Amino acid sequence: MSKSFIRLPDDYKIPVSVNDNHVTEKQRSIQIDITNTNPHEYFLNLFWAKDKQSELSHIGKFKLNLMEMVKEGYLRQESSSIIRLIMIRTGTGDIYLRLNKKSPEIHLGNINTRPVMLANLSYNIYSWRAPYINPKAKHEYANKFPGHESLNFNFYKNGIDCDKYVHGYFQWTNDPVNFKEGGTVIFYSMNTEKRIGEIVGVYGGVSILDEPIRMYSEDFENNEAIFSIRAEKNLSMLFPIPMKAEKYKTTSSSRLVGQTGYSYYKEDIAIQIILDQIKMLVNGNGRKDELTKLQKIYEHLTNEILNISELLMNNTEENELYEAFKNDRDAIVKDLNSLEEFDDEQVEVKGKKYKRDLKTIIQLKILRDYQCQICSTRIRKSNGSFYIEAAHIKPKSLRGRETPDNILILCPNHHKEFDYGSLNILEHDEDQIRFSLNKRIYDISLKVE
């Protein structure tokens, strides 16, 4: 097992153990002496290195209002000069301050932020797979010649593309200097038929070519199509369902794509777009191979496993049950302690019928604070709620009803490890379980209280 540590500006070293999945299992608290600082504007520098020999890399500088955080109950003030916080690093590279009481984490930033660009494509009825001159285009050039981006989503351009890479083009008037290291490009186009802006596809693992590649083609001006970017083929695709771009406009942006032909965005927006496209495909019975590819792109962006089958589950019902019980732990404890093997399959909550097992699982997730029972990870969803999974100790096929003594609440990584790793259950009763998993021993409470 490798060791990592995070360092604070005063050289305070916090060892954090990281398992193979980069999930921390230890939290360390840090004291901040505020005697000589302004606690309303405290700057926290975070560094990390994968081991003690490696050079520290700067994750970022974060401005915190410590007093506000104390007031909100996120931090504890121990004396007039000492504030205590606990840090945790999670699998996605996010840095959280973890608080003493049962309260939400504060999301500070991301180690692995890679740049995202939204780039403009001129509209093409052939889905950017064949040359197309747009008669409705406003620019004279585009009225005369097909844009080089005409071939962006033709992934098998003869003599240009290979198994690994696809080559494309977008117009820029200013060099995209912040993109020299590459990243993700999301393509935007104005659909001139429907008169709406659309997000049409993605290129992942993009690099900008020093020297554009030219391909002979009589369709294009001077008989050549030009390609200025290269992307990884397995991270790139034309979205089966174009998405309304309007949704992704932030209040600060009057137009989605700048006049230079592209705009920089945060990685969040790319993740949101990919996730929305996945949900559209899930709801619209999209093709399996398209879903699988999008899932790969999502996992590449987030370093998180995306459980599609969980998405397929009726999220609405899950949300309704969460809302019904989130503030009522007493009711949860009472319900979970009175589960009977022969109860009805169906159960009524606030006048609506639900599957009893779904209710049990949601109640357990709330009771366990949506935290992994092995590593305490919580995964925040874009809507502010949390994502966590329920793992069966004995496979569901061997048991009847879902009961708290058979369910562990786990993060996706530990769920997979639990299901596929080398598991040996050493002790197991209604209140607790002791097991070894890939040679490590865990004691986990199953108590409902």
Ligand SMILES: [Zn+2]
């Ligand atoms: Zn975990």
